[in-house]
Amino acid sequence: MDASLPCTSYHSVVVVGAGVAGLYTAKLLQLQYPDLLVVEASHRIGGRIQQVEGLVPWPVELGPEFVHGGKSSLQGILRSMGVKTQEYAWPDRWYFGAERRLIDSSVEDPDLEATHALFAGVGDEEYPAQDLSAEEWMRSRGANDRMVAIADACYANDFGCSISQLGLREMITENRRWDSGETYLVLDRSLRSIVEHLAEDLHGSVRLSCPIHRIEHSAHGALLHGPEGVRIACQHVVVTVPVSLLQREQIVFAPALPEEKLAAIQRVKISNAVKVILAFSRPFWPAGFFDVVCTDSFIPEFWVTDYPATSTSADTQGLVAMVGFAAGLKAEEMSHMRASAVVQKALDQLDQVFGSGPQDRPATAAFVRAHIADWSREPYIRGAYTYPTKDAKVGDREALAEPIGLTVFFAGEATHPAINPCIQAALETGQRVAAQIQAASGGPQSKL
Numbered sequence: 001m002d003a004s005l006p007c008t009s010y011h012s013v014v015v016v017g018a019g020v021a022g023l024y025t026a027k028l029l030q031l032q033y034p035d036l037l038v039v040e041a042s043h044r045i046g047g048r049i050q051q052v053e054g055l056v057p058w059p060v061e062l063g064p065e066f067v068h069g070g071k072s073s074l075q076g077i078l079r080s081m082g083v084k085t086q087e088y089a090w091p092d093r094w095y096f097g098a099e100r101r102l103i104d105s106s107v108e109d110p111d112l113e114a115t116h117a118l119f120a121g122v123g124d125e126e127y128p129a130q131d132l133s134a135e136e137w138m139r140s141r142g143a144n145d146r147m148v149a150i151a152d153a154c155y156a157n158d159f160g161c162s163i164s165q166l167g168l169r170e171m172i173t174e175n176r177r178w179d180s181g182e183t184y185l186v187l188d189r190s191l192r193s194i195v196e197h198l199a200e201d202l203h204g205s206v207r208l209s210c211p212i213h214r215i216e217h218s219a220h221g222a223l224l225h226g227p228e229g230v231r232i233a234c235q236h237v238v239v240t241v242p243v244s245l246l247q248r249e250q251i252v253f254a255p256a257l258p259e260e261k262l263a264a265i266q267r268v269k270i271s272n273a274v275k276v277i278l279a280f281s282r283p284f285w286p287a288g289f290f291d292v293v294c295t296d297s298f299i300p301e302f303w304v305t306d307y308p309a310t311s312t313s314a315d316t317q318g319l320v321a322m323v324g325f326a327a328g329l330k331a332e333e334m335s336h337m338r339a340s341a342v343v344q345k346a347l348d349q350l351d352q353v354f355g356s357g358p359q360d361r362p363a364t365a366a367f368v369r370a371h372i373a374d375w376s377r378e379p380y381i382r383g384a385y386t387y388p389t390k391d392a393k394v395g396d397r398e399a400l401a402e403p404i405g406l407t408v409f410f411a412g413e414a415t416h417p418a419i420n421p422c423i424q425a426a427l428e429t430g431q432r433v434a435a436q437i438q439a440a441s442g443g444p445q446s447k448l
């Protein structure tokens, strides 16, 4: 990366944000626009793809960890990288906190089946004129408290929010347009490799530690304002920052963005997510265990994370890891707790889920160290990922994606019209915006 770029420069294309959407846009446009520049606010590339080292013998993912769906558009990139994946059915166990009962997902449970049937059929619903939360919608379809608790821990948490925040309208769109498949894929290496692959030819074209705070734009181009008087002029600018930052007006646009886009920016929400990563001296879960969704519990989901060792440090040798994932209101609650209290409650929960007989505190007994990733604290992300938001309108995602003339373009997971907050969606928005810029300058359409 070139840190010595001049304070005022001109580029035909500037991409704001070096997450996967920004990096993919740059990769697709780089040949045609060799002077393209990516500006990134933080000191690293990858955005929400981030790892922590030194807990166990491999880097543990702080953000995304799974490829959602075996038919995802990410598959082409993974194949070209020679990545092998393993498929898991999700979820593989259930823990009912109120009943203190752990079951295999093959065990019949009428409330589980009824909840899955409701959510599988949400795409058949009519768009309501007045939006409902998923909880209100479930109750209107006769769901009981146990079903709501199941949906909160399973569907809402996976969507990155709580059941009261999840909106029916965007759930309908998501359900109708989801085309990636239902299995979870785990890669044979860190997701960092995807970031490295996207950035491999961008050396010298990425400027780090350069938060853009103002974009002046006209039909003729844009002037970007960065720290310490940095000015970057360009013909086309691609804004890929999380919608949470646009809501906080961390970038000021002059002239202001159109009313319709501003309203959509405020309606589409990102909630928080917290990952509690726990290193243990030995596994205390059943052989073959992958993941457990926990109703009426502090942390709604735990999974085992296991990659080929990349470190030989004596400090991590032989350790195993489990990750707790909480989103929405539960994550907000955790954000206000002391880290030691979060870890204690996580261990207590695992003791309850897996303890029995003389082994009644297996997690506590095997605990070595922990790391907590609280995404609300990331200054240039401020949350996890957009979720099907209550009171968002049909067409809001398209409004987020709408360019301003031929100068300002928008990409990033929030701008995907299928309400898809996954890595593949971020990549698809990068592909869309690259094609828009090529069309705007009369160039050939990307074949990638």
Ligand SMILES: Cc1cc2nc3c(=O)[nH]c(=O)nc-3n(C[C@H](O)[C@H](O)[C@H](O)COP(=O)(O)OP(=O)(O)OC[C@H]3O[C@@H](n4cnc5c(N)ncnc54)[C@H](O)[C@@H]3O)c2cc1C
Binding pocket: 016, 017, 018, 019, 020, 021, 022, 039, 040, 041, 042, 045, 046, 047, 048, 049, 062, 063, 064, 065, 066, 067, 068, 210, 211, 212, 213, 240, 241, 242, 245, 250, 251, 273, 274, 275, 375, 380, 381, 383, 384, 385, 411, 412, 413, 414, 421, 422, 423, 424, 426
């Ligand atoms: C905890 C968690 C778990 C997840 N799990 C999964 C999963 O299992 N599978 C999956 O597919 N997806 C998952 N996701 C979602 C996935 O990470 C995102 O969809 C994807 O990484 C978004 O990429 P992006 O490029 O749109 O945004 P980002 O990665 O957020 O990139 C935006 C970039 O813009 C930069 N930026 C912000 N402000 C400025 C500024 N003013 N100037 C310059 N740069 C700026 C940011 O620093 C960032 O690098 C998860 C996300 C989180 C947080």
